[in-house]
Amino acid sequence: MKAFPMRRNTVVLIAVLFILAIFAWAGWANWEYRRQAAEKLLAGAAQGELVPAPGGDALEYVSPLNGKPAPSFALDDLSGKKVSLASYKGKAVLINFWATWCGPCKVETPWLVELRQKYAAQGFEVLGVDTEGDDLEASDKAGWAKEEAAVGKFVTEMKVPYPVLLDGDSISRDYGGLDDLPMSFFVDRSGKVIAAQVGLTSESDIEANIEKALGE
């Protein structure tokens, strides 16, 4: 009579341990499945943005804006004049987001100057959009003035002949966040984004996209 409860307790304990083991296994299997799914998601995200450019050895950034109208904007240039993208309708435009602290931007700027010179007569323009990504408060007048002075100095040193617009951060969300610089969007004569590039590629890759935007 006394041994019975002990046996019953043992059976219950074994049953509970068995259930716990199933829980643990199910949890581990689920965790492993989710971990693999997360890894796939990460890999997918990385591969989904950069693909080999046709005819080039560089990677081309595939923006969700490709094939869509370029988001409109109107920003001040260095002289304080408002410049809108809409005013360039009928021209092929390269919107180049850059920053003074961005080394690769400095490397590609002479290429843009050269290509702008080469294709201007065919209806091509570059819009340099300064995107410092700084967390300056709107009230920080000294900070903004310093930033503007740095942009002005950079533009003078690099002998940039095309319009350079300020406060690209205000339109960064429309252009996909601009997490990395330089970033360029090629807009055709109808105002549609036909290609995008992120990071430093090559002058020939940029030129190929300019010709595409011009419809050549």
Added chain:
Amino acid sequence: MADEARPRLRLRVEFLKRISAIVAFVGFALLAAQAQVLPSASENRSIIKTDAVQYLFPEQVSVPAGKASSVTLHFRVAQGLHINSHTPSDEFLIPTTFSIPDGMGVRLGTATYPPGAIISLAFDPKTKLSVYTGEFIIQARIVATLGNHLMQGKLRYQACDQNQCLPPKTIDVPIDVIGK
């Protein structure tokens, strides 16, 4: 008989209650663990794109109150990235700087930065850059008032890889500073 069975029954009920509690606890723990495994796509993006620098340690330091004390702060730059040193080679580049905001009970006297490694990148071999990669340390001389201070220091940096750059960022450097 009935008197004999009652304690046994009570024991069994207690036993089952404990087991149920364990099962419920393990179940909740598993659910919680699963919920943390799969971050959202935007979280993934921020991990890859913006966490270029990680503060490593110390988490807690004890210093004599009112006296300048040296604390060695350890950081790590993510693989494949570099950040400008405290004395970058170009005036346009953003230097790495450590600061402590006012009102934390801890004041930063001086910060001593390591010299940057001089590198040049494939796309621009002529330009020399002074950068930090991998792990680096900053020696901070701090003065704490008496008591326990949850200090949130700030490290500002700007990171790049071989072809592109990330916007400048300021990260928290949380240290529990005990002024004795």
